[in-house]
Amino acid sequence: MKARFHARLRDIPAAQWDALRGDDSPFLAHAFLSGLEEHGCANLRNGWQPHHVGLYEGDRLVAAAPLYLKHDSHGEFVFDWSWAHAYASHGREYYPKLLCAVPYSPVGGARLLAGRSAGAATLRRALVDAMRGEAERLALSSAHLNFASDADAEAFTGNAWLTRFDWQFHWRNPGADGRRDWRDFDDFLTALSHKKRKNIRHERAQVARAGVACEIRHGDELDDADWHALHDFYLATFEDKGNYPALTLAFFRHLGAAMPRNVVAVLCRRAGRLVAGSLMLRSADTLYGRYWGCREQIPGLHFEACYYQGIDYCLREGLRTFEPGAQGEHKLARGFLPTRTRSFHWIAEPRFRAAIAVALRREAQALEDYRADLLAHSPYATTDARP
Numbered sequence: 001m002k003a004r005f006h007a008r009l010r011d012i013p014a015a016q017w018d019a020l021r022g023d024d025s026p027f028l029a030h031a032f033l034s035g036l037e038e039h040g041c042a043n044l045r046n047g048w049q050p051h052h053v054g055l056y057e058g059d060r061l062v063a064a065a066p067l068y069l070k071h072d073s074h075g076e077f078v079f080d081w082s083w084a085h086a087y088a089s090h091g092r093e094y095y096p097k098l099l100c101a102v103p104y105s106p107v108g109g110a111r112l113l114a115g116r117s118a119g120a121a122t123l124r125r126a127l128v129d130a131m132r133g134e135a136e137r138l139a140l141s142s143a144h145l146n147f148a149s150d151a152d153a154e155a156f157t158g159n160a161w162l163t164r165f166d167w168q169f170h171w172r173n174p175g176a177d178g179r180r181d182w183r184d185f186d187d188f189l190t191a192l193s194h195k196k197r198k199n200i201r202h203e204r205a206q207v208a209r210a211g212v213a214c215e216i217r218h219g220d221e222l223d224d225a226d227w228h229a230l231h232d233f234y235l236a237t238f239e240d241k242g243n244y245p246a247l248t249l250a251f252f253r254h255l256g257a258a259m260p261r262n263v264v265a266v267l268c269r270r271a272g273r274l275v276a277g278s279l280m281l282r283s284a285d286t287l288y289g290r291y292w293g294c295r296e297q298i299p300g301l302h303f304e305a306c307y308y309q310g311i312d313y314c315l316r317e318g319l320r321t322f323e324p325g326a327q328g329e330h331k332l333a334r335g336f337l338p339t340r341t342r343s344f345h346w347i348a349e350p351r352f353r354a355a356i357a358v359a360l361r362r363e364a365q366a367l368e369d370y371r372a373d374l375l376a377h378s379p380y381a382t383t384d385a386r387p
Helices: 014-019 030-038 081-089 121-137 150-154 185-190 193-209 224-240 248-260 301-317 329-334 349-377
Strands: 003-005 048-050 052-056 059-064 067-070 096-099 142-145 161-172 214-218 265-271 273-282 287-294 321-323 338-345
Touching: 003 121, 014 030, 014 059, 030 248, 059 121, 081 321, 081 349, 096 185, 121 150, 121 161, 121 338, 142 301, 150 224, 150 338, 161 301, 161 329, 161 349, 185 193, 185 301, 193 214, 193 301, 193 329, 214 301, 224 265, 224 273, 265 301, 273 301, 287 301, 301 321, 301 329, 338 349
Parallel strands: 096 142, 287 321
Antiparallel strands: 003 052, 048 067, 052 059, 067 096, 142 338, 161 321, 161 338, 214 265, 265 273, 273 287
16 A cells, blocks of 8 residues: 555545545535635635545555645634644744644544445554654644544554544434434424523524524525625624635535535525525535524524524434534533544654643543533433433
């Protein structure tokens, strides 16, 4: 087996890449990742220099991973700015670093793509070795893999990579754990405490009283005006938060053309005019909330467009999980519970590696305490009702 590194994903045939994915996550699809490159989102100007790795037996691709030379820490959602600051304070360069991730997407899932063969675990470990070897060859400060799957995590067992975790807030239909499915939104509400159930009904009623109607469309059901509006909403939200909006209108349109049934858009209208919208993606069993924005500040509309419409969609379509994005304690009161995410980090300099390991142990304890506090305020009426 030989590792080769590619400066463009399009240098790897889409059929070969997609055959290694192992599931239907839209974020690891060749169309999604190559679209980020081809439409001006994941490039050197934005700090993402593609450096994808493939493992080959002769000319046959047997494993691969989305890899980037990263020149800052924007768009990652596993924040290591303090590590970069520590390097700078000692006169050392932290960037560029090597990062295995999906740009701008805090979504868990496979990063080490090795298909489902009997030798997949060995191939994933070989990809980890290839990433570390490339970081050493280029004399980089570090290599990282963000939002690992369970299978990815096993590939890091017993080596020098540091483990880090955090919490996101996910909704799950309890049918996935052997209990009775929620049939519809009202059925879901019966699992919540009286106070949380009353609050959600109040928020939804506020939107209805404001004369706002929401509709869901897939990518092939959106016209050019819809795409313009969704991108404008995205831009407005990023500008309000002082962040750089890296995703282009061309990329949004690309998603609609290349992955139409993976795109789920919530369009919110008042008196026939679009006043808000959210853009999500889906797989066979999971809905992923991504981008939201509005033209008018209407009480309850953010929760309706970003959470309640998504839960409704999952219940209608039989999806088991709804991941609405990173962070946000306010999601807890709306039925989303803390779910662990993991990342792995190889630090070249032994002294920095030791110091970061100590910091991560402290962080881990604080995060466990944080989860315990969150669950003490669970929105569900009984333990048995929790996903």
